[in-house]
Amino acid sequence: MSPSRDWSIxxxxxxxxxxxxxxxxxxxxxxxxxxxxxEQLGAWLHVDREHxxxxxxxxxxxxxxxxxxxxxxxxPLAIKDNFNxxxxxxxxxxxxxxxxxxxxxxxxxxxxxxxGAVLVGKTNLDEFAMxxxxxxxxxxxxxxxxNLAYTPGxxxxxxxxxVAARHVPGALGTDTGGSIRLPASHCGVVGVKxxxxxxxRYGIFAFxxxxxxxxxxxxxxxDGALLLQHLAGHDERDATTVPLAVPNYLAACERGLDxxxxxxxxxxxxxxxxxxxxxxxxxxxxxMKQNGAEVLDVSLPHTPYCVAAYYLIAPAECSSNLARYxxxxxxxxxxxDDLGAMYTATRRHGFGPEVTRRILLxxxxxxxxxxxxxxxxxxxxxxxxxxxxxxVFNEVDVIAAPVAPEPAIRLGERLDDxxxxxxxxxxxxxxxxxxxxxxxxxxxxxxxxxxxxxQLLGPAFGEEKMFAAAAGYEAMAGNEWPWPEVAR
Amino acid sequence: xxxxxxxxxxxxxxxxxATKAFCGCANRYGDEPNTNVCPVCLGLPGALPVANRKAxxxxxxxxxxxxxxxHERSIWARKNYFYPDLPKGYQISQFDRPLATGGVLPVRLKxxxxxxxxxxxxxxxxxxxxxxxxxxxxxxxxxxxxxxxVPLAEIVSEPDLRSPEEAWAxxxxxxxxxxxxxxxxxxxxxxxLRCDANLSVRKIGETGFRTRREIKNxxxxxxxxxxxxxxxxxxxxxxxxxxxxxxxxxLFDSARGETFVMRSKEEAHDYRYFPEPDLPPLLVVxxxxxxxxxxxxxxxxxxxxRFVEQYGLSDYDAGxxxxxxxxxxxFEQVAALGDAKQAANWVTGDxxxxxxxxxxxxxxxxxxxxxxxxxxxxIEQGTISGKIAKDVLTAMANGEGSPALIVAQKxxxxxxxxxxxxxxxxxxxxxxxxxLAQFRAGKDKLFGYFVGQVMKKTQGQANPQEVxxxxxxxxxx
Numbered sequence: 001m002s003p004s005r006d007w008s009i010x011x012x013x014x015x016x017x018x019x020x021x022x023x024x025x026x027x028x029x030x031x032x033x034x035x036x037x038x039e040q041l042g043a044w045l046h047v048d049r050e051h052x053x054x055x056x057x058x059x060x061x062x063x064x065x066x067x068x069x070x071x072x073x074x075x076p077l078a079i080k081d082n083f084n085x086x087x088x089x090x091x092x093x094x095x096x097x098x099x100x101x102x103x104x105x106x107x108x109x110x111x112x113x114x115x116g117a118v119l120v121g122k123t124n125l126d127e128f129a130m131x132x133x134x135x136x137x138x139x140x141x142x143x144x145x146x147n148l149a150y151t152p153g154x155x156x157x158x159x160x161x162x163v164a165a166r167h168v169p170g171a172l173g174t175d176t177g178g179s180i181r182l183p184a185s186h187c188g189v190v191g192v193k194x195x196x197x198x199x200x201r202y203g204i205f206a207f208x209x210x211x212x213x214x215x216x217x218x219x220x221x222x223d224g225a226l227l228l229q230h231l232a233g234h235d236e237r238d239a240t241t242v243p244l245a246v247p248n249y250l251a252a253c254e255r256g257l258d259x260x261x262x263x264x265x266x267x268x269x270x271x272x273x274x275x276x277x278x279x280x281x282x283x284x285x286x287x288m289k290q291n292g293a294e295v296l297d298v299s300l301p302h303t304p305y306c307v308a309a310y311y312l313i314a315p316a317e318c319s320s321n322l323a324r325y326x327x328x329x330x331x332x333x334x335x336x337d338d339l340g341a342m343y344t345a346t347r348r349h350g351f352g353p354e355v356t357r358r359i360l361l362x363x364x365x366x367x368x369x370x371x372x373x374x375x376x377x378x379x380x381x382x383x384x385x386x387x388x389x390x391x392v393f394n395e396v397d398v399i400a401a402p403v404a405p406e407p408a409i410r411l412g413e414r415l416d417d418x419x420x421x422x423x424x425x426x427x428x429x430x431x432x433x434x435x436x437x438x439x440x441x442x443x444x445x446x447x448x449x450x451x452x453x454x455q456l457l458g459p460a461f462g463e464e465k466m467f468a469a470a471a472g473y474e475a476m477a478g479n480e481w482p483w484p485e486v487a488r
Numbered sequence: 489x490x491x492x493x494x495x496x497x498x499x500x501x502x503x504x505x506a507t508k509a510f511c512g513c514a515n516r517y518g519d520e521p522n523t524n525v526c527p528v529c530l531g532l533p534g535a536l537p538v539a540n541r542k543a544x545x546x547x548x549x550x551x552x553x554x555x556x557x558x559h560e561r562s563i564w565a566r567k568n569y570f571y572p573d574l575p576k577g578y579q580i581s582q583f584d585r586p587l588a589t590g591g592v593l594p595v596r597l598k599x600x601x602x603x604x605x606x607x608x609x610x611x612x613x614x615x616x617x618x619x620x621x622x623x624x625x626x627x628x629x630x631x632x633x634x635x636x637x638v639p640l641a642e643i644v645s646e647p648d649l650r651s652p653e654e655a656w657a658x659x660x661x662x663x664x665x666x667x668x669x670x671x672x673x674x675x676x677x678x679x680x681l682r683c684d685a686n687l688s689v690r691k692i693g694e695t696g697f698r699t700r701r702e703i704k705n706x707x708x709x710x711x712x713x714x715x716x717x718x719x720x721x722x723x724x725x726x727x728x729x730x731x732x733x734x735x736x737x738x739l740f741d742s743a744r745g746e747t748f749v750m751r752s753k754e755e756a757h758d759y760r761y762f763p764e765p766d767l768p769p770l771l772v773v774x775x776x777x778x779x780x781x782x783x784x785x786x787x788x789x790x791x792x793x794r795f796v797e798q799y800g801l802s803d804y805d806a807g808x809x810x811x812x813x814x815x816x817x818x819f820e821q822v823a824a825l826g827d828a829k830q831a832a833n834w835v836t837g838d839x840x841x842x843x844x845x846x847x848x849x850x851x852x853x854x855x856x857x858x859x860x861x862x863x864x865x866x867i868e869q870g871t872i873s874g875k876i877a878k879d880v881l882t883a884m885a886n887g888e889g890s891p892a893l894i895v896a897q898k899x900x901x902x903x904x905x906x907x908x909x910x911x912x913x914x915x916x917x918x919x920x921x922x923x924l925a926q927f928r929a930g931k932d933k934l935f936g937y938f939v940g941q942v943m944k945k946t947q948g949q950a951n952p953q954e955v956x957x958x959x960x961x962x963x964x965x
Contacts, residue, residue: 084534092533104527106534138639203534208763239538253899320566323577324531328631343570366568366760375762 023074073116094351106203123158178428183455200235319362510537531575606646825861
């Protein structure tokens with residue numbers, strides 16, 4: 001096995017510049033690793049060898065010519081299948097898209113391509129990014145490389161697994177209620193959910209437009225910061241991106257922990273959190289404290305309303321966003337005697353159970369006579385939740401908390417209990433409701449040998465503080481554990 | 489007639505922008521189907537809307553002209569429904585927080601009175617695509633998405649209109665306004681203005697409203713009036729027959745001249761409106777409102793009042809002239825060079841008839857305003873008679889030159905010379921001894937005969953006033 005699989009993005013970039021390896025050879029190696037173990041992992045939906053090698057060749061030309069080289073030039077990356085990448089299939093993990101091929105490019109992937117990254121293929125996900133375990137893919141479940149009997153977390157299951165299994169050093173995901181941080185935590189990689197408006201959503205399949213955000217996966221905090229550096233910034237095609245300058249995130253990673261004020265929200269610890277998870281996170285916070293950080297008790301009193309508010313707002317937006325999948329213009333069309341019957345048959349057969357459940361929930365919450373009691377009330381709760389964070393960020397620089405109440409669950413363990421599944425998002429969705437930034441970085445292995453993540457949150461457009469804390473922790477913790485070897 | 493008709497109109501105005509409301513596609517009618525489309529207006533997965541600044545400016549201009557209150561912060565909303573010509577499954581519109589509320593459109597009614605029709609609200613939204621059902625040989629439905637995403641301003645009137653005639657006049661006035669403002673091309677055949685009408689009836693003296701029914705898609709002035717007349721008569725007949733009217737949405741069958749039910753109250757859509765999360769609130773700052781208000785042109789009803797005041801025109805003439813901005817401008821150019829009333833008479837009379845005969849618009853008028861003014865001056869100076877002037881006008885329209893040149897070349901100058909006319913009068917009387925005898929015997933009507941004979945001798949060039957005067961002197965003297 002080539003050593004390249006263990007390289008971070010920064011290391012890969014250094015080797016490419018030194019000429020030790022070529023982008024084509026790295027792409028070939030990534031393709032070989034995917035071919036070797038993805039049948040077991042189910043991380044990828046579409047791998048296009050031709051497409052990957054063409055990009056790699058172009059990257060090698062750039063490297064050779066010394067033409068506009070970036071840290072991503074020649075680096076192989078994975079893209080969640082809810083991004084449009086021109087010429088590649090785009091299904092969002094749903095059967096309703098059929099053999100749909102993206103006719104245009106998302107802004108996020110366009111920026112990575114411009115930097116010279118090699119997009120190896122599209123990764124598996126819970127259908128339309130709705131799910132917390134990776135099991136609701138319309139095609140096949142994704143499995144956790146640390147233990148194939150376990151789920152990897154969702155919805156960006158494939159991207160997290162592709163990085164954890166060292167197919168590629170970095171990947172893109174989307175996070176609507178924890179869909180980057182949760183699988184990052186369960187797979188032992190870094191996952192970053194930027195502030196709402198920091199990265200363009202243009203070209204990603206919308207789930208809940210006011211909550212969706214694009215973000216990177218990587219195996220180091222610095223790599224996560226590097227990827228975000230390339231992704232972030234105003235996009236005239238997304239009216240919700242902000243025209244703020246993008247700070248230097250790699251420089252922020254070097255700030256250290258000294259004087260950093262870290263808040264521990266009491267609602268994110270205690271009952272409901274598995275003791276070994278809480279202990280792991282407390283130990284991580286202790287490491288930061290020992291290295292100069294100041295730790296404060298804080299409160300986010302409206303936390304108990306997060307799940308209820310989220311599971312009204314997100315399904316409401318989803319019920320509208322997914323109306324376009326009607327069998328008229330693209331994707332699969334089922335037969336029906338008239339227009340209404342065709343719509344019904346197409347959507348009944350095309351959508352899986354979780355997507356159907358959320359569309360029904362959302363349509364109900366928005367319907368006449370119920371709007372005020374459900375949707376409007378949820379919006380009010382959202383304001384209170386946002387205000388909680390605003391207040392706390394007056395006192396602290398970052399918030400530290402667990403990502404999930406427990407490590408990864410077993411495959412099939414919760415498929416029949418959607419409510420229990422929704423509760424696994426309890427520690428991540430507040431971030432989306434508030435529009436702030438957050439990341440997950442590994443902090444321990446559980447007694448079963450499964451990763452546990454530390455969640456670090458920053459204020460809206462305060463990614464620098466979040467990266468300073470995470471990189472500071474990563475450097476001081478010195479966590480060393482063997483990467484999983486996928487059983488063959 | 490013991491019944492009163494209550495009508496309110498919702499008119500969709502296509503805004504004349506270069507590009508669509510939320511993407512960069514051309515906003516152009518008549519192109520090959522499905523050529524002005526992109527991921528955004530096709531509703532492809534992942535595409536996002538960005539509001540067109542120009543569309544907002546045009547909507548703002550229209551709202552200000554209608555005297556509306558402008559809301560500094562308005563909210564885009566999604567109106568959700570399934571239809572094949574609505575690719576996203578929702579229309580981006582405005583709902584509980586529209587751009588503008590509370591205005592007035594002054595409408596000149598047929599009897600010349602001015603009626604102030606209340607405007608409930610004006611909001612911005614996007615158009616849907618266009619469906620063609622079973623028009624081809626294969627009986628299939630076809631969809632053209634060129635129109636999808638075209639910016640619209642929807643203007644909702646108060647239920648202030650009391651007859652189909654008034655509704656017709658309101659829509660005419662609105663079209664006149666949007667064209668004057670340059671916010672819409674105003675071509676009904678191209679669907680630039682589309683109307684939904686709500687109608688109910690009540691016994692005169694009743695204060696509340698009875699159940700109304702909405703007629704969708706009345707896209708010509710003629711159909712608007714026909715549909716409302718039919719629906720009014722239908723509702724009255726139902727009530728007089730002891731029946732009741734159920735709330736419903738109707739369509740108008742123009743071939744049969746009848747309305748019919750498209751969907752009943754039970755089938756009414758629940759549009760599940762909610763704020764559009766892809767677009768931030770629309771902010772229209774005070775400075776922008778002030779600037780737009782300052783840049784408003786003279787509005788049609790203001791122009792009407794000015795024409796009456798400044799030129800001393802009748803309401804009727806002012807109405808005819810201000811009904812069309814180009815006609816009004818033409819008139820003003822003529823009036824600036826001479827007598828305004830004469831200018832009005834010629835522009836609304838002979839010139840209008842000439843244009844109509846030649847199927848020309850005023851913009852294509854072959855006679856320059858200055859030339860018409862010159863011709864009117866020739867009449868005032870007594871150089872030509874009003875009657876001869878009609879021939880001069882035709883010659884001008886045929887490109888035969890300036891009025892003076894035409895008069896000179898054709899020898900049309902009026903004969904006002906007393907001596908010359910006296911000779912002609914003497915000749916005429918000498919040639920008509922019988923008529924003269926009868927006249928002298930008391931047949932006064934024959935005076936006109938002698939005038940006619942003199943005019944005939946001069947091919948109409950004799951000054952009729954002079955001929956009259958001299959002849960009267962001669963016969964009475």
